[in-house]
Amino acid sequence: MASLNLINAAAARLAGHSRRTPLLNAPLLDRVAGRRVFVKAECLQWTGSFKFRGGWSAVSALTPDQRARGVIAFSSGNHAQGVALAAARHGAPCTILMPADAPGVKIDNTRAYGATVVLYDRARQDRDALGAALAANHGLTLIRPYDDPQVIAGQASVGLEIAEQATEAGVTTADVLTCCGGGGLTAGIALALAAHAPGLRVRPAEPEGFDDTARSLATGTRQRNATLSGSICDAIVTPTPGDLTFPILQRLCGPGLVVTEDQVLRAMALAFAHLRIVVEPGGAVALAAALFSSDLPETVICTASGGNVDPGIFARALAA
Amino acid sequence: MASLNLINAAAARLAGHSRRTPLLNAPLLDRVAGRRVFVKAECLQWTGSFKFRGGWSAVSALTPDQRARGVIAFSSGNHAQGVALAAARHGAPCTILMPADAPGVKIDNTRAYGATVVLYDRARQDRDALGAALAANHGLTLIRPYDDPQVIAGQASVGLEIAEQATEAGVTTADVLTCCGGGGLTAGIALALAAHAPGLRVRPAEPEGFDDTARSLATGTRQRNATLSGSICDAIVTPTPGDLTFPILQRLCGPGLVVTEDQVLRAMALAFAHLRIVVEPGGAVALAAALFSSDLPETVICTASGGNVDPGIFARALAA
Numbered sequence: 001m002a003s004l005n006l007i008n009a010a011a012a013r014l015a016g017h018s019r020r021t022p023l024l025n026a027p028l029l030d031r032v033a034g035r036r037v038f039v040k041a042e043c044l045q046w047t048g049s050f051k052f053r054g055g056w057s058a059v060s061a062l063t064p065d066q067r068a069r070g071v072i073a074f075s076s077g078n079h080a081q082g083v084a085l086a087a088a089r090h091g092a093p094c095t096i097l098m099p100a101d102a103p104g105v106k107i108d109n110t111r112a113y114g115a116t117v118v119l120y121d122r123a124r125q126d127r128d129a130l131g132a133a134l135a136a137n138h139g140l141t142l143i144r145p146y147d148d149p150q151v152i153a154g155q156a157s158v159g160l161e162i163a164e165q166a167t168e169a170g171v172t173t174a175d176v177l178t179c180c181g182g183g184g185l186t187a188g189i190a191l192a193l194a195a196h197a198p199g200l201r202v203r204p205a206e207p208e209g210f211d212d213t214a215r216s217l218a219t220g221t222r223q224r225n226a227t228l229s230g231s232i233c234d235a236i237v238t239p240t241p242g243d244l245t246f247p248i249l250q251r252l253c254g255p256g257l258v259v260t261e262d263q264v265l266r267a268m269a270l271a272f273a274h275l276r277i278v279v280e281p282g283g284a285v286a287l288a289a290a291l292f293s294s295d296l297p298e299t300v301i302c303t304a305s306g307g308n309v310d311p312g313i314f315a316r317a318l319a320a
Numbered sequence: 321m322a323s324l325n326l327i328n329a330a331a332a333r334l335a336g337h338s339r340r341t342p343l344l345n346a347p348l349l350d351r352v353a354g355r356r357v358f359v360k361a362e363c364l365q366w367t368g369s370f371k372f373r374g375g376w377s378a379v380s381a382l383t384p385d386q387r388a389r390g391v392i393a394f395s396s397g398n399h400a401q402g403v404a405l406a407a408a409r410h411g412a413p414c415t416i417l418m419p420a421d422a423p424g425v426k427i428d429n430t431r432a433y434g435a436t437v438v439l440y441d442r443a444r445q446d447r448d449a450l451g452a453a454l455a456a457n458h459g460l461t462l463i464r465p466y467d468d469p470q471v472i473a474g475q476a477s478v479g480l481e482i483a484e485q486a487t488e489a490g491v492t493t494a495d496v497l498t499c500c501g502g503g504g505l506t507a508g509i510a511l512a513l514a515a516h517a518p519g520l521r522v523r524p525a526e527p528e529g530f531d532d533t534a535r536s537l538a539t540g541t542r543q544r545n546a547t548l549s550g551s552i553c554d555a556i557v558t559p560t561p562g563d564l565t566f567p568i569l570q571r572l573c574g575p576g577l578v579v580t581e582d583q584v585l586r587a588m589a590l591a592f593a594h595l596r597i598v599v600e601p602g603g604a605v606a607l608a609a610a611l612f613s614s615d616l617p618e619t620v621i622c623t624a625s626g627g628n629v630d631p632g633i634f635a636r637a638l639a640a
Contacts, residue, residue, distance in 0.1 A: 019342070021342075022341075022364065024364065026366075027405070027432070027433065028429060028432055043596040044342065044344065044595070044596060044597070048594075048596050085347070109348060112348050112351065113347065113348075269631070272598050272631070275364070276363040276364060276368050276598035276599075276627030277364070277596060277597060277598065278592050278596035278597065279596075308596075311589070311638035311639070312638075314592070314638060315635040315638055315639070318631035318632075318634060318635055319635070
């Protein structure tokens with residue numbers, strides 16, 4: 001199968017460059033959940049999210065000539081930082097298109113990872129046209145956040161590690177809950193587990209009101225979110241499941257899970273108290289589902305997919 | 321050397337039971353520090369601190385008969401939780417003596433790990449006499465927090481892992497900064513590194529006003545702290561270096577480092593932002609020294625020795 005070859009090749013390129021993040025658990029967290037909960041702590045990955053894997057996979061798959069010309073990505077968040085650091089470590093020029101009203105710390109961090117940040121006016125400029133023009137003029141390769149086979153193959157390395165670490169922990173049967181936006185991480189993990197740990201079933205988790213994937217899986221056709229703003233889980237809010245990712249999810253995943261914003265904040269506070277990791281709201285959706293959903297087996301594995309969170313929002317979670 | 325045999329035997333007993341915590345670093349943290357900083361994230365250890373290692377080492381070194389009678393420890397903090405979980409996993413009864421005014425969450429957590437918590441009145445009861453009576457009546461073995469060869473040998477496993485992980489990261493020469501209270505962790509790491517990574521020199525870090533170890537190393541005789549209260553770094557405040565630990569520190573460590581409370585809070589916030597780990601004040605002292613001291617080499621490794629922190633204090637660090 002083509003995708004498995006891509007996954008194995010991406011894993012080989014990532015070896016020694018991405019961090020093998022720990023699969024954490026804690027007796028006191030299991031007590032709260034009433035089940036065994038393992039957390040794949042991708043917030044400890046380079047740049048604070050799994051996005052570094054997809055970025056590295058994509059950049060490392062380019063020809064030397066493509067790399068020398070450089071890459072471009074559209075993102076104000078984790079994808080931007082993941083691609084920026086991956087490109088920098090390959091010596092590839094990197095341009096990131098960000099809205100001018102993005103938080104200053106995200107712009108600063110993306111620049112600190114070595115990218116050239118181009119700001120645009122959300123209200124007055126067409127991002128896609130601007131990006132296409134930049135890419136054409138400079139011969140840049142666009143790295144999409146999830147609808148790219150090399151990006152999905154990179155995120156699949158999370159699944160390969162979960163398969164190994166579950167075996168080390170003696171777990172052969174479990175639901176694996178993923179924080180799901182466009183579906184790159186979910187599709188990648190699902191492909192890896194289908195090949196290496198068939199007893200582990202993937203289920204995407206989403207915030208209430210932004211559950212396009214759950215509804216798409218339930219109805220069999222791709223659904224859209226009514227709005228894209230207003231969620232604290234901004235990192236995983238996308239209009240609709242991806243062209244490439246949705247057929248994979250349909251084939252391999254169980255039903256989606258939906259959590260409330262309050263559950264997400266409580267999950268962040270419990271990860272703070274019992275695992276001592278920093279998880280951002282969009283990265284805590286799967287843990288919230290693991291802790292607070294009723295429709296789950298005795299053992300659950302979930303991704304803590306990112307940890308880039310505004311201190312104010314984190315303090316709000318701690319106070320909740 | 322007797323201590324190396326103890327260390328190797330403790331490591332063998334810990335294998336598969338303690339967590340091999342990651343050695344983290346981040347490009348943006350290095351920028352702040354102006355040097356390369358690696359962080360041994362013991363906040364990700366079972367019970368949220370390195371103390372689980374010493375507890376496990378001590379409990380697992382007992383005879384079956386001693387284990388069946390049980391263990392006792394005096395602590396309101398990380399040592400209590402480490403010993404409690406280690407004992408529970410050995411099926412050994414565990415009694416923890418805690419002051420009645422200890423934070424409720426610490427008492428609850430220690431009970432949740434399976435220990436019998438005996439509360440005493442700090443003002444009216446003599447803790448040592450009470451503990452001695454309990455130990456004598458029930459045949460319990462006392463596990464001291466640092467002045468115990470098996471506890472030091474257990475903490476030394478942090479040093480064995482640092483030696484391996486530094487090699488993996490290509491680091492052969494560095495200062496290794498430790499959060500230092502009674503000196504169990506510092507002595508253990510120093511013994512392990514002297515044997516396995518002679519290019520790595522240990523230096524204890526302490527909070528301003530509670531720098532008994534730095535002053536003891538500087539003067540060559542054990543100094544005492546003027547007071548034991550009033551520090552946010554309560555986890556590492558002890559009256560004076562240990563009987564067993566100080567001679568080891570004197571033989572193997574470089575000069576101590578002292579940091580301010582404000583630097584500790586800033587280190588906690590930077591670990592939040594760039595490493596996405598939760599570090600308690602006493603566990604952030606070495607990172608604060610790594611980030612803000614001038615008298616350091618190009619590469620520094622430091623322990624983030626614990627992550628059990630009150631949400632209010634953590635929020636204060638984020639707001640600073």
